[in-house]
Amino acid sequence: MSSLKLNVEALNVRFVNGKKEMHAVRDVSFTLGREKLAIVGESGSGKSTVGRSLLKLHPGSTQITAKALQFGDVDLLSASEKAMQKIRGQRISMIMQDPKYSLNPVVKVGDQIAEAYLAHHKASRSEARERVMLMLEKVHIRDPKRVYNLYPHEVSGGMGQRIMIAMMVITSPEVIIADEPTSALDVSVRQQVLNVLEELVVEQQMGLIFVSHDLNLVRNYCDRVLVMYAGRVVESLAACDLQYAEHPYTRGLLAALPSMDNRRPRLPVLQRDPLWLTC
Amino acid sequence: MSMIQAQSLNLSFGVGATLNQVLHDVDLTVEDGESFGLVGESGSGKTTVLRCLAGQYRHWSGALSIAGGALQHKLPKEHFRKVQMVFQDPYGSLHPRHTIDTALREPLTIHGMADRDDRINDILVKVGLNDSFRYRYPHQLSGGQRQRVAIARALILEPRVLLLDEPTSALDVSVQAEILNLLADLRQREKLTYLMVTHDLGVVSHLCDKVAVMQQGRIVEQLDCRALSQDQATHDYTRMLVQASRDFSADCAPAMSA
Amino acid sequence: MIANMSSTQASAKPQADTTPASSLDAFYKSSLRVLRHLLRNPMTLAGLLVAVLLIVVATFAPWIATHDPVVQNLANALQAPGAAHWFGTDEYGRDIFSRLVYGSRITLYIITLVTIIVGPIGLFIGTVSGYYGGIVDTVFMRITDIFISFPSLVLALAFIAALGPGLEHAVVAIALTSWPPIARLARAETLSLRKADFVVAVELQGASSTRIILRHIVPMCLSSVIIRLTMNMAGIILTAAALGFLGLGAQAPLPEWGAMISTGRRYMLECWWLVAVPGAAIMLVSLAFNLLGDGLRDILDPRSE
Numbered sequence: 149m150s151s152l153k154l155n156v157e158a159l160n161v162r163f164v165n166g167k168k169e170m171h172a173v174r175d176v177s178f179t180l181g182r183e184k185l186a187i188v189g190e191s192g193s194g195k196s197t198v199g200r201s202l203l204k205l206h207p208g209s210t211q212i213t214a215k216a217l218q219f220g221d222v223d224l225l226s227a228s229e230k231a232m233q234k235i236r237g238q239r240i241s242m243i244m245q246d247p248k249y250s251l252n253p254v255v256k257v258g259d260q261i262a263e264a265y266l267a268h269h270k271a272s273r274s275e276a277r278e279r280v281m282l283m284l285e286k287v288h289i290r291d292p293k294r295v296y297n298l299y300p301h302e303v304s305g306g307m308g309q310r311i312m313i314a315m316m317v318i319t320s321p322e323v324i325i326a327d328e329p330t331s332a333l334d335v336s337v338r339q340q341v342l343n344v345l346e347e348l349v350v351e352q353q354m355g356l357i358f359v360s361h362d363l364n365l366v367r368n369y370c371d372r373v374l375v376m377y378a379g380r381v382v383e384s385l386a387a388c389d390l391q392y393a394e395h396p397y398t399r400g401l402l403a404a405l406p407s408m409d410n411r412r413p414r415l416p417v418l419q420r421d422p423l424w425l426t427c
Numbered sequence: 428m429s430m431i432q433a434q435s436l437n438l439s440f441g442v443g444a445t446l447n448q449v450l451h452d453v454d455l456t457v458e459d460g461e462s463f464g465l466v467g468e469s470g471s472g473k474t475t476v477l478r479c480l481a482g483q484y485r486h487w488s489g490a491l492s493i494a495g496g497a498l499q500h501k502l503p504k505e506h507f508r509k510v511q512m513v514f515q516d517p518y519g520s521l522h523p524r525h526t527i528d529t530a531l532r533e534p535l536t537i538h539g540m541a542d543r544d545d546r547i548n549d550i551l552v553k554v555g556l557n558d559s560f561r562y563r564y565p566h567q568l569s570g571g572q573r574q575r576v577a578i579a580r581a582l583i584l585e586p587r588v589l590l591l592d593e594p595t596s597a598l599d600v601s602v603q604a605e606i607l608n609l610l611a612d613l614r615q616r617e618k619l620t621y622l623m624v625t626h627d628l629g630v631v632s633h634l635c636d637k638v639a640v641m642q643q644g645r646i647v648e649q650l651d652c653r654a655l656s657q658d659q660a661t662h663d664y665t666r667m668l669v670q671a672s673r674d675f676s677a678d679c680a681p682a683m684s685a
Numbered sequence: 686m687i688a689n690m691s692s693t694q695a696s697a698k699p700q701a702d703t704t705p706a707s708s709l710d711a712f713y714k715s716s717l718r719v720l721r722h723l724l725r726n727p728m729t730l731a732g733l734l735v736a737v738l739l740i741v742v743a744t745f746a747p748w749i750a751t752h753d754p755v756v757q758n759l760a761n762a763l764q765a766p767g768a769a770h771w772f773g774t775d776e777y778g779r780d781i782f783s784r785l786v787y788g789s790r791i792t793l794y795i796i797t798l799v800t801i802i803v804g805p806i807g808l809f810i811g812t813v814s815g816y817y818g819g820i821v822d823t824v825f826m827r828i829t830d831i832f833i834s835f836p837s838l839v840l841a842l843a844f845i846a847a848l849g850p851g852l853e854h855a856v857v858a859i860a861l862t863s864w865p866p867i868a869r870l871a872r873a874e875t876l877s878l879r880k881a882d883f884v885v886a887v888e889l890q891g892a893s894s895t896r897i898i899l900r901h902i903v904p905m906c907l908s909s910v911i912i913r914l915t916m917n918m919a920g921i922i923l924t925a926a927a928l929g930f931l932g933l934g935a936q937a938p939l940p941e942w943g944a945m946i947s948t949g950r951r952y953m954l955e956c957w958w959l960v961a962v963p964g965a966a967i968m969l970v971s972l973a974f975n976l977l978g979d980g981l982r983d984i985l986d987p988r989s990e
Contacts (some may be wrong), residue, residue, distance in 0.1 A: 190599035191570075304467075312492045334468040335626065335671040361599065368674065404604035406633035408672060414611070415633065416606035481889050507891040510897075520882040524904045526711050534890040562705035564715065577886075584890065 804923025
């Protein structure tokens with residue numbers, strides 16, 4: 149079986165609200181194999197929209213069109229809602245930014261992970277519980293029995309995010325979409341969470357789409373980077389080649405980052421060229 | 428005479444069983460015209476220090492002084508002309524139902540300052556906006572513009588000290604660069620003293636001369652920003668922060684800079 | 686929002702309208718925007734039209750009414766609706782259409798007066814409670830609890846029993862039972878606003894509590910309070926009608942709609958128009974205010990960021 153998991157060609161997403169239409173994603177194309185692909189951009193660039201469109205998480209009025217939106221043997225574009233439900237959480241999972249908001253506050257975290265498992269696998273409760281314990285250990289949570297019975301408000305940000313990862317990976321998906329998974333976390337905790345994610349991705353040979361606004365973070369963590377601006381992909385390159393980026397927007401973004409080791413009296417301000425909106 | 432001084436600053440919230448000491452013996456000195464950074468993670472107490480100096484929390488113990496005047500627990504109006512604060516969230520720090528003009532006029536009215544229209548126009552220009560913004564509402568402005576208005580509002584009272592609470596962490600990278608440049612310019616032109624809280628070492632190195640590292644309510648280390656990037660930090664926690672910051676920024680090859 | 690634009694560009698976002706030139710202009714433009722949204726929803730539009738109709742009818746009553754509402758004409762009693770009397774006549778021969786028209790004045794009078802009393806009182810108690818907290822909050826809220834624990838009609842009856850029947854007394858009684866929900870609403874909003882950055886910012890400018898409550902907190906509470914007041918109007922009309930029905934509100938011969946139903950009860954089975962017409966009017970106006978309140982909520986709430 150080919151290692152190509154996802155093939156997206158000319159993806160367009162339009163949000164329709166009454167008479168108003170917003171073209172959020174314009175002609176985005178990319179492929180995803182067993183690798184870590186980053187989609188970076190600023191707010192309004194459409195990066196989160198791309199991720200959510202793959203799982204068709206937008207309201208019904210949204211228009212998603214593409215030349216190809218192929219996930220293995222499934223055509224996501226024409227897939228029915230029922231087919232999508234089988235894919236979400238099972239074959240393609242999504243990790244969101246803030247565990248405070250993405251975990252159900254009134255259910256124990258262990259039960260939530262078990263629920264994620266039971267939604268896609270027929271198993272007894274105790275079997276599911278066992279699997280949850282194993283998963284919690286895999287995400288380096290040291291006391292899984294105790295943590296199983298905690299509520300989301302009782303766990304720290306880093307642990308909550310690892311629980312979210314456990315919940316999303318317990319079904320052994322083929323692709324994970326991580327939408328700013330470490331943006332709400334402290335710096336010291338970030339590395340831990342990223343390591344956990346990387347271990348799982350490598351071990352289960354998954355494809356990872358890492359959506360972020362942090363160029364510096366993805367250049368070390370991911371294999372390839374897609375830079376988005378105003379709904380378009382303006383540059384696509386290997387993460388290690390980021391310093392050789394050619395598009396003025398990418399170069400401008402990199403230059404505008406304040407750096408501890410490269411102190412400059414003034415930060416170069418990004419000059420937006422209207423031509424970028426048409427490329 | 429230092430511009431900002433904190434000695435043995437302690438602060439707790441709650442009583443009895445819920446007592447939570449947030450600041451432990453914080454000592455801090457910022458000279459006139461200096462730009463001082465406070466870094467730390469969430470729960471380190473860095474924002475709390477700022478809010479004590481601004482006058483929001485009044486039940487601290489220890490000694491605080493700004494521009495040579497000691498802070499009492501009951502603050503006179505004049506205090507607010509010496510020190511002002513810029514908040515983190517540009518979307519939350521402006522009243523949604525007030526126009527920019529109203530937001531800028533209010534502090535002038537509270538302090539009975541004259542020439543209001545002139546002052547408003549002047550300050551808008553100083554922060555890189557113009558008077559076409561005067562009668563707009565905050566929701567009609569972008570994040571960067573709102574933050575400029577927040578800075579304008581803080582500066583319209585002509586304070587000596589500006590307290591900055593993560594002023595760019597909610598902004599996009601490109602907008603952050605503009606605001607950081609603006610802050611650097613303003614500090615020079617208006618001869619201000621800055622105390623800035625941030626979790627981003629890149630930002631603190633860019634804007635600040637000195638930095639204090641806080642962890643769980645205590646200052647663990649104070650050093651020059653230059654020393655920070657030259658790995659002269661001695662405390663483990665500081666070194667960890669520097670390392671984490673580096674790991675996420677394999678730094679720009681010379682081809683990128685300038 | 687698509688692509689943050691550089692702040693150095695003079696005109697920020699492509700605005701459909703030109704830059705507001707003054708505070709009044711800005712307020713005017715944003716009010717227009719609300720009105721435009723209001724008019725887009727057909728239900729809300731219907732509610733608004735009926736409300737406007739009520740005001741127009743009440744204002745121009747002398748010109749719209751075909752007969753004098755109080756002059757009796759026993760020879761004409763209990764006439765069915767027809768060419769001469771559009772809604773028929775009552776047991777004293779008075780034209781029901783004209784009584785309905787003049788009755789709209791009473792309805793409007795009651796609604797307006799109650800709203801004017803209840804709005805400010807509720808806002809004051811709610812915001813002061815929420816802002817100061819502590820003992821002030823406790824005292825105010827316990828008083829509010831006492832008022833809320835009585836069903837509004839029962840409380841109104843108690844007040845009327847103390848004050849005596851009459852239209853003005855009915856207004857006071859209804860007002861005294863309607864303010865607690867507004868106070869609670871205002872307090873809830875104030876509690877969440879107290880910690881907001883923009884409130885802290887103005888506190889750190891040295892603003893007095895009065896200024897903060899009046900200029901910063903009250904404007905934010907206004908939307909939910911207006912919505913609540915609008916929806917309350919339906920209840921007020923019904924309570925006033927109930928009081929009138931019991932003979933405790935507007936006294937004869939005032940053409941109050943509830944009182945009309947009460948006196949028409951006796952002849953209801955043969956002369957349906959005595960009861961049906963004022964009843965339909967009450968229902969229509971209540972419904973209209975409910976729809977209007979609903980529409981307002983859709984427009985005003987999402988904007989409160």
